[in-house]
Amino acid sequence: MRLPTLRRSRSADPGVLTGPVRLDRRTKRLVGRLRPGDIALIDHVDLDRVAADSLVAARVAAVLNAKPSISGRYPNLGPEVLVEAGIPLLDDLGEDIFHLVREGDDLVIEGDAVLRAGEELATGTRHDAGTVAKAMADAREGLSVQLEAFAANTMEYLKQERDLLLDGVGVPDIRTKLHRRHCLIVVRGYDYRADLEVLRPYIREFKPVLIGVDGGADALVEAGHAPDMIIGDMDSVSDDVLRCGAEVIVHAYPDGRAPGLHRTEQLGVPAILFPAAATSEDIAMLLADEKGATLIVAVGTHATLVEFLDKGRGGMASTFLTRLKVGGKLVDAKGVSRLYRQSISGSALLLLLLSALAAMASAVAVSTVGKAYLGILAEWWDNLVFDLQRLFS
Numbered sequence: 001m002r003l004p005t006l007r008r009s010r011s012a013d014p015g016v017l018t019g020p021v022r023l024d025r026r027t028k029r030l031v032g033r034l035r036p037g038d039i040a041l042i043d044h045v046d047l048d049r050v051a052a053d054s055l056v057a058a059r060v061a062a063v064l065n066a067k068p069s070i071s072g073r074y075p076n077l078g079p080e081v082l083v084e085a086g087i088p089l090l091d092d093l094g095e096d097i098f099h100l101v102r103e104g105d106d107l108v109i110e111g112d113a114v115l116r117a118g119e120e121l122a123t124g125t126r127h128d129a130g131t132v133a134k135a136m137a138d139a140r141e142g143l144s145v146q147l148e149a150f151a152a153n154t155m156e157y158l159k160q161e162r163d164l165l166l167d168g169v170g171v172p173d174i175r176t177k178l179h180r181r182h183c184l185i186v187v188r189g190y191d192y193r194a195d196l197e198v199l200r201p202y203i204r205e206f207k208p209v210l211i212g213v214d215g216g217a218d219a220l221v222e223a224g225h226a227p228d229m230i231i232g233d234m235d236s237v238s239d240d241v242l243r244c245g246a247e248v249i250v251h252a253y254p255d256g257r258a259p260g261l262h263r264t265e266q267l268g269v270p271a272i273l274f275p276a277a278a279t280s281e282d283i284a285m286l287l288a289d290e291k292g293a294t295l296i297v298a299v300g301t302h303a304t305l306v307e308f309l310d311k312g313r314g315g316m317a318s319t320f321l322t323r324l325k326v327g328g329k330l331v332d333a334k335g336v337s338r339l340y341r342q343s344i345s346g347s348a349l350l351l352l353l354l355s356a357l358a359a360m361a362s363a364v365a366v367s368t369v370g371k372a373y374l375g376i377l378a379e380w381w382d383n384l385v386f387d388l389q390r391l392f393s
Contacts, residue, residue, distance in 0.1 A: 016110045017088070019061040021101055027051040028215075028236050034058035039107055041097065046071050047078030050189050056085045062109055065091035066098060069127065070135040073145075079132045090114065093124040157318050160254070160277050165325050168290040172272045176229050176247050179292035182208035184299065186216035186227075187281045188236070192300030195333040196223045199299070208297065211288070213281045216300060217241045231287070232280040234260030242269050249273075249287070251280045278318035289326050296326060299333045 023041035024030035028051070034040060036059035044051060045067035055063055069079045069091040082089045090109060097114065100121045101107065108115040112126045125131070163169035184203065186192060196219065203210075203225065212220045214232030218241050221227070227246045230237060234250060242248065242264065252258035252275040264271040276283050281301050288296050301319075323330060 016108065017061060018106055018108045021064070021105050021107045022103055023098060023101065025098070026235075027054070031055065031058055032236075034060055037061050039064060039109070041066070041101065043067055043095075043098065044069070044078075046073060046076040047082075047091075049077035049081055052078035052081035053190075056081060056087065060087060062088040062090065064093055064097070064107075064109075064114060064124075065089070066093050066095055068092045068125075070132070070139060072135065072139045075136045075139040079127055080136065083127060083129050083132050089127040090124045091127065093122040097122045154320055157277060158321060161318070164276060164278075164286065165321060168286070170275060171287055171290045172249065172274050174229070174247060174249070174272065174287070174291065176209060178209055178288055180294055182206050182295040182297065183211055183288040183293040184208040184297045185211045185213060185281065185284045185288065185301065186219050187213045187298075187300035188215035188219045189300030191334060192216070192219055193223075195299045196220075199297070199333060202297075208295075209288075209293070211284050212237070212241075212246070213284050217244075217246065219300070229284075231274070231284045232260070233258075234263050239267060242267055247272070249283075251276065251283060253277075278322065282318045282322040285322050285326050285330065289329060293329065296330045297333055298330060301332065301334070 019037055019039040021039045021041050022030060022033050022035075024033070025043040027040075027042045027044050027047075030040060030042060031051075031054040034055075038058075038060050039062045040055055040058070040060045041064045042051075043066045047065065047069040063082055069089060070076060079089055079091075088109060090112060093114065101116065105116055107121075113123045114121045127135075158165070164171070184199070186196065200223075202208075209229065210220055210225055210227045211229045211231060212218070212227040214230075214234065215236035216232075217227045217230045217237050221241050221244070226244060227241070229247045229249065230242065231249045232251050234242070234248075248264055248269055248271040250258050250260045250264060250271045250273055252261070252273045254275050254277050256273070256275055258273055258275075261271060261273065274283055274287070276286075278286070281298075285296055285298070
């Protein structure tokens with residue numbers, strides 16, 4: 001992806017750049033306000049790949065992080081994504097920077113310092129490919145500790161949501177019919193665009209129930225599909241998509257609190273509550289399984305241990321158990337675009353063209369009208385040759 005041309009300061013140092021800042025402590029919320037060339041100020045310890053991908057897609061000029069982008073707890077994938085995209089990353093700037101700058105301020109990034117109108121506001125660590133590689137290598141050494149914590153969180157979740165996992169207790173009644181149907185669950189995560197493109201023929205042929213998890217509903221609409229259901233805490237789905245007519249299920253905390261319900265009520269969109277400690281993508285799978293779906297195709301969801309840890313939260317422990325519960329129904333579309341890509345080679349096109357020409361020639365040769373046209377064509381060719389011979393003789 002081409003990044004925007006950065007506005008350089010008057011200094012000849014190519015490492016100095018300026019731009020307007022946009023800030024939010026939640027990266028997911030900030031992305032919706034970013035414009036190409038902005039400097040993004042985030043508060044995101046252990047920056048994950050999904051967040052980094054969204055910042056790259058927004059074509060930001062640089063990323064400032066109040067927290068360490070790689071804390072060393074585990075090898076998170078976000079900083080590497082930013083560095084490979086050529087986006088400067090300056091992190092561990094401290095909490096005070098959120099109080100020192102305002103939305104839209106023009107900031108200058110010079111080395112490891114952030115300045116405004118010549119005044120130094122904060123200093124941090126400026127990352128490049130070398131610093132990220134070293135930090136990632138150090139983080140891999142602590143992976144065993146995180147694995148133990150992940151296992152402990154998994155057992156705690158099993159105790160808390162045993163009835164939901166084993167017996168489907170708490171799964172709400174819905175109007176969308178899932179029994180004996182395929183379900184396509186879309187999360188706006190890794191490689192979701194490529195996988196949705198490859199799955200286009202499958203969607204056209206099998207017409208699965210399309211379930212968007214939060215921003216995954218927008219991903220479906222962007223790909224030209226209308227979601228049948230929207231599930232999540234409603235923090236990253238757009239207003240227009242929420243109003244598209246899909247059945248809306250708001251993910252609530254186990255105690256019944258549902259911040260997303262206030263938003264649906266403001267928009268006048270009827271919604272159903274689904275209280276659970278699991279992640280939104282997991283309750284979508286559990287709902288599809290409990291309501292009798294014969295196949296669940298997952299796009300953009302988490303599949304590997306590194307991806308579980310990359311989210312950096314204990315709630316991801318539900319993902320492991322959910323996959324055990326759903327079992328053989330689940331087909332993960334991640335990587336499908338690398339395994340299979342619909343394409344027609346040049347040799348195949350040439351063969352198709354030659355076959356078509358041969359078929360046309362055969363049809364003309366055996367038909368009465370065709371023979372008449374061939375006679376006219378032969379006579380025209382003879383006359384042309386005769387005229388050329390007279391011209392040069």
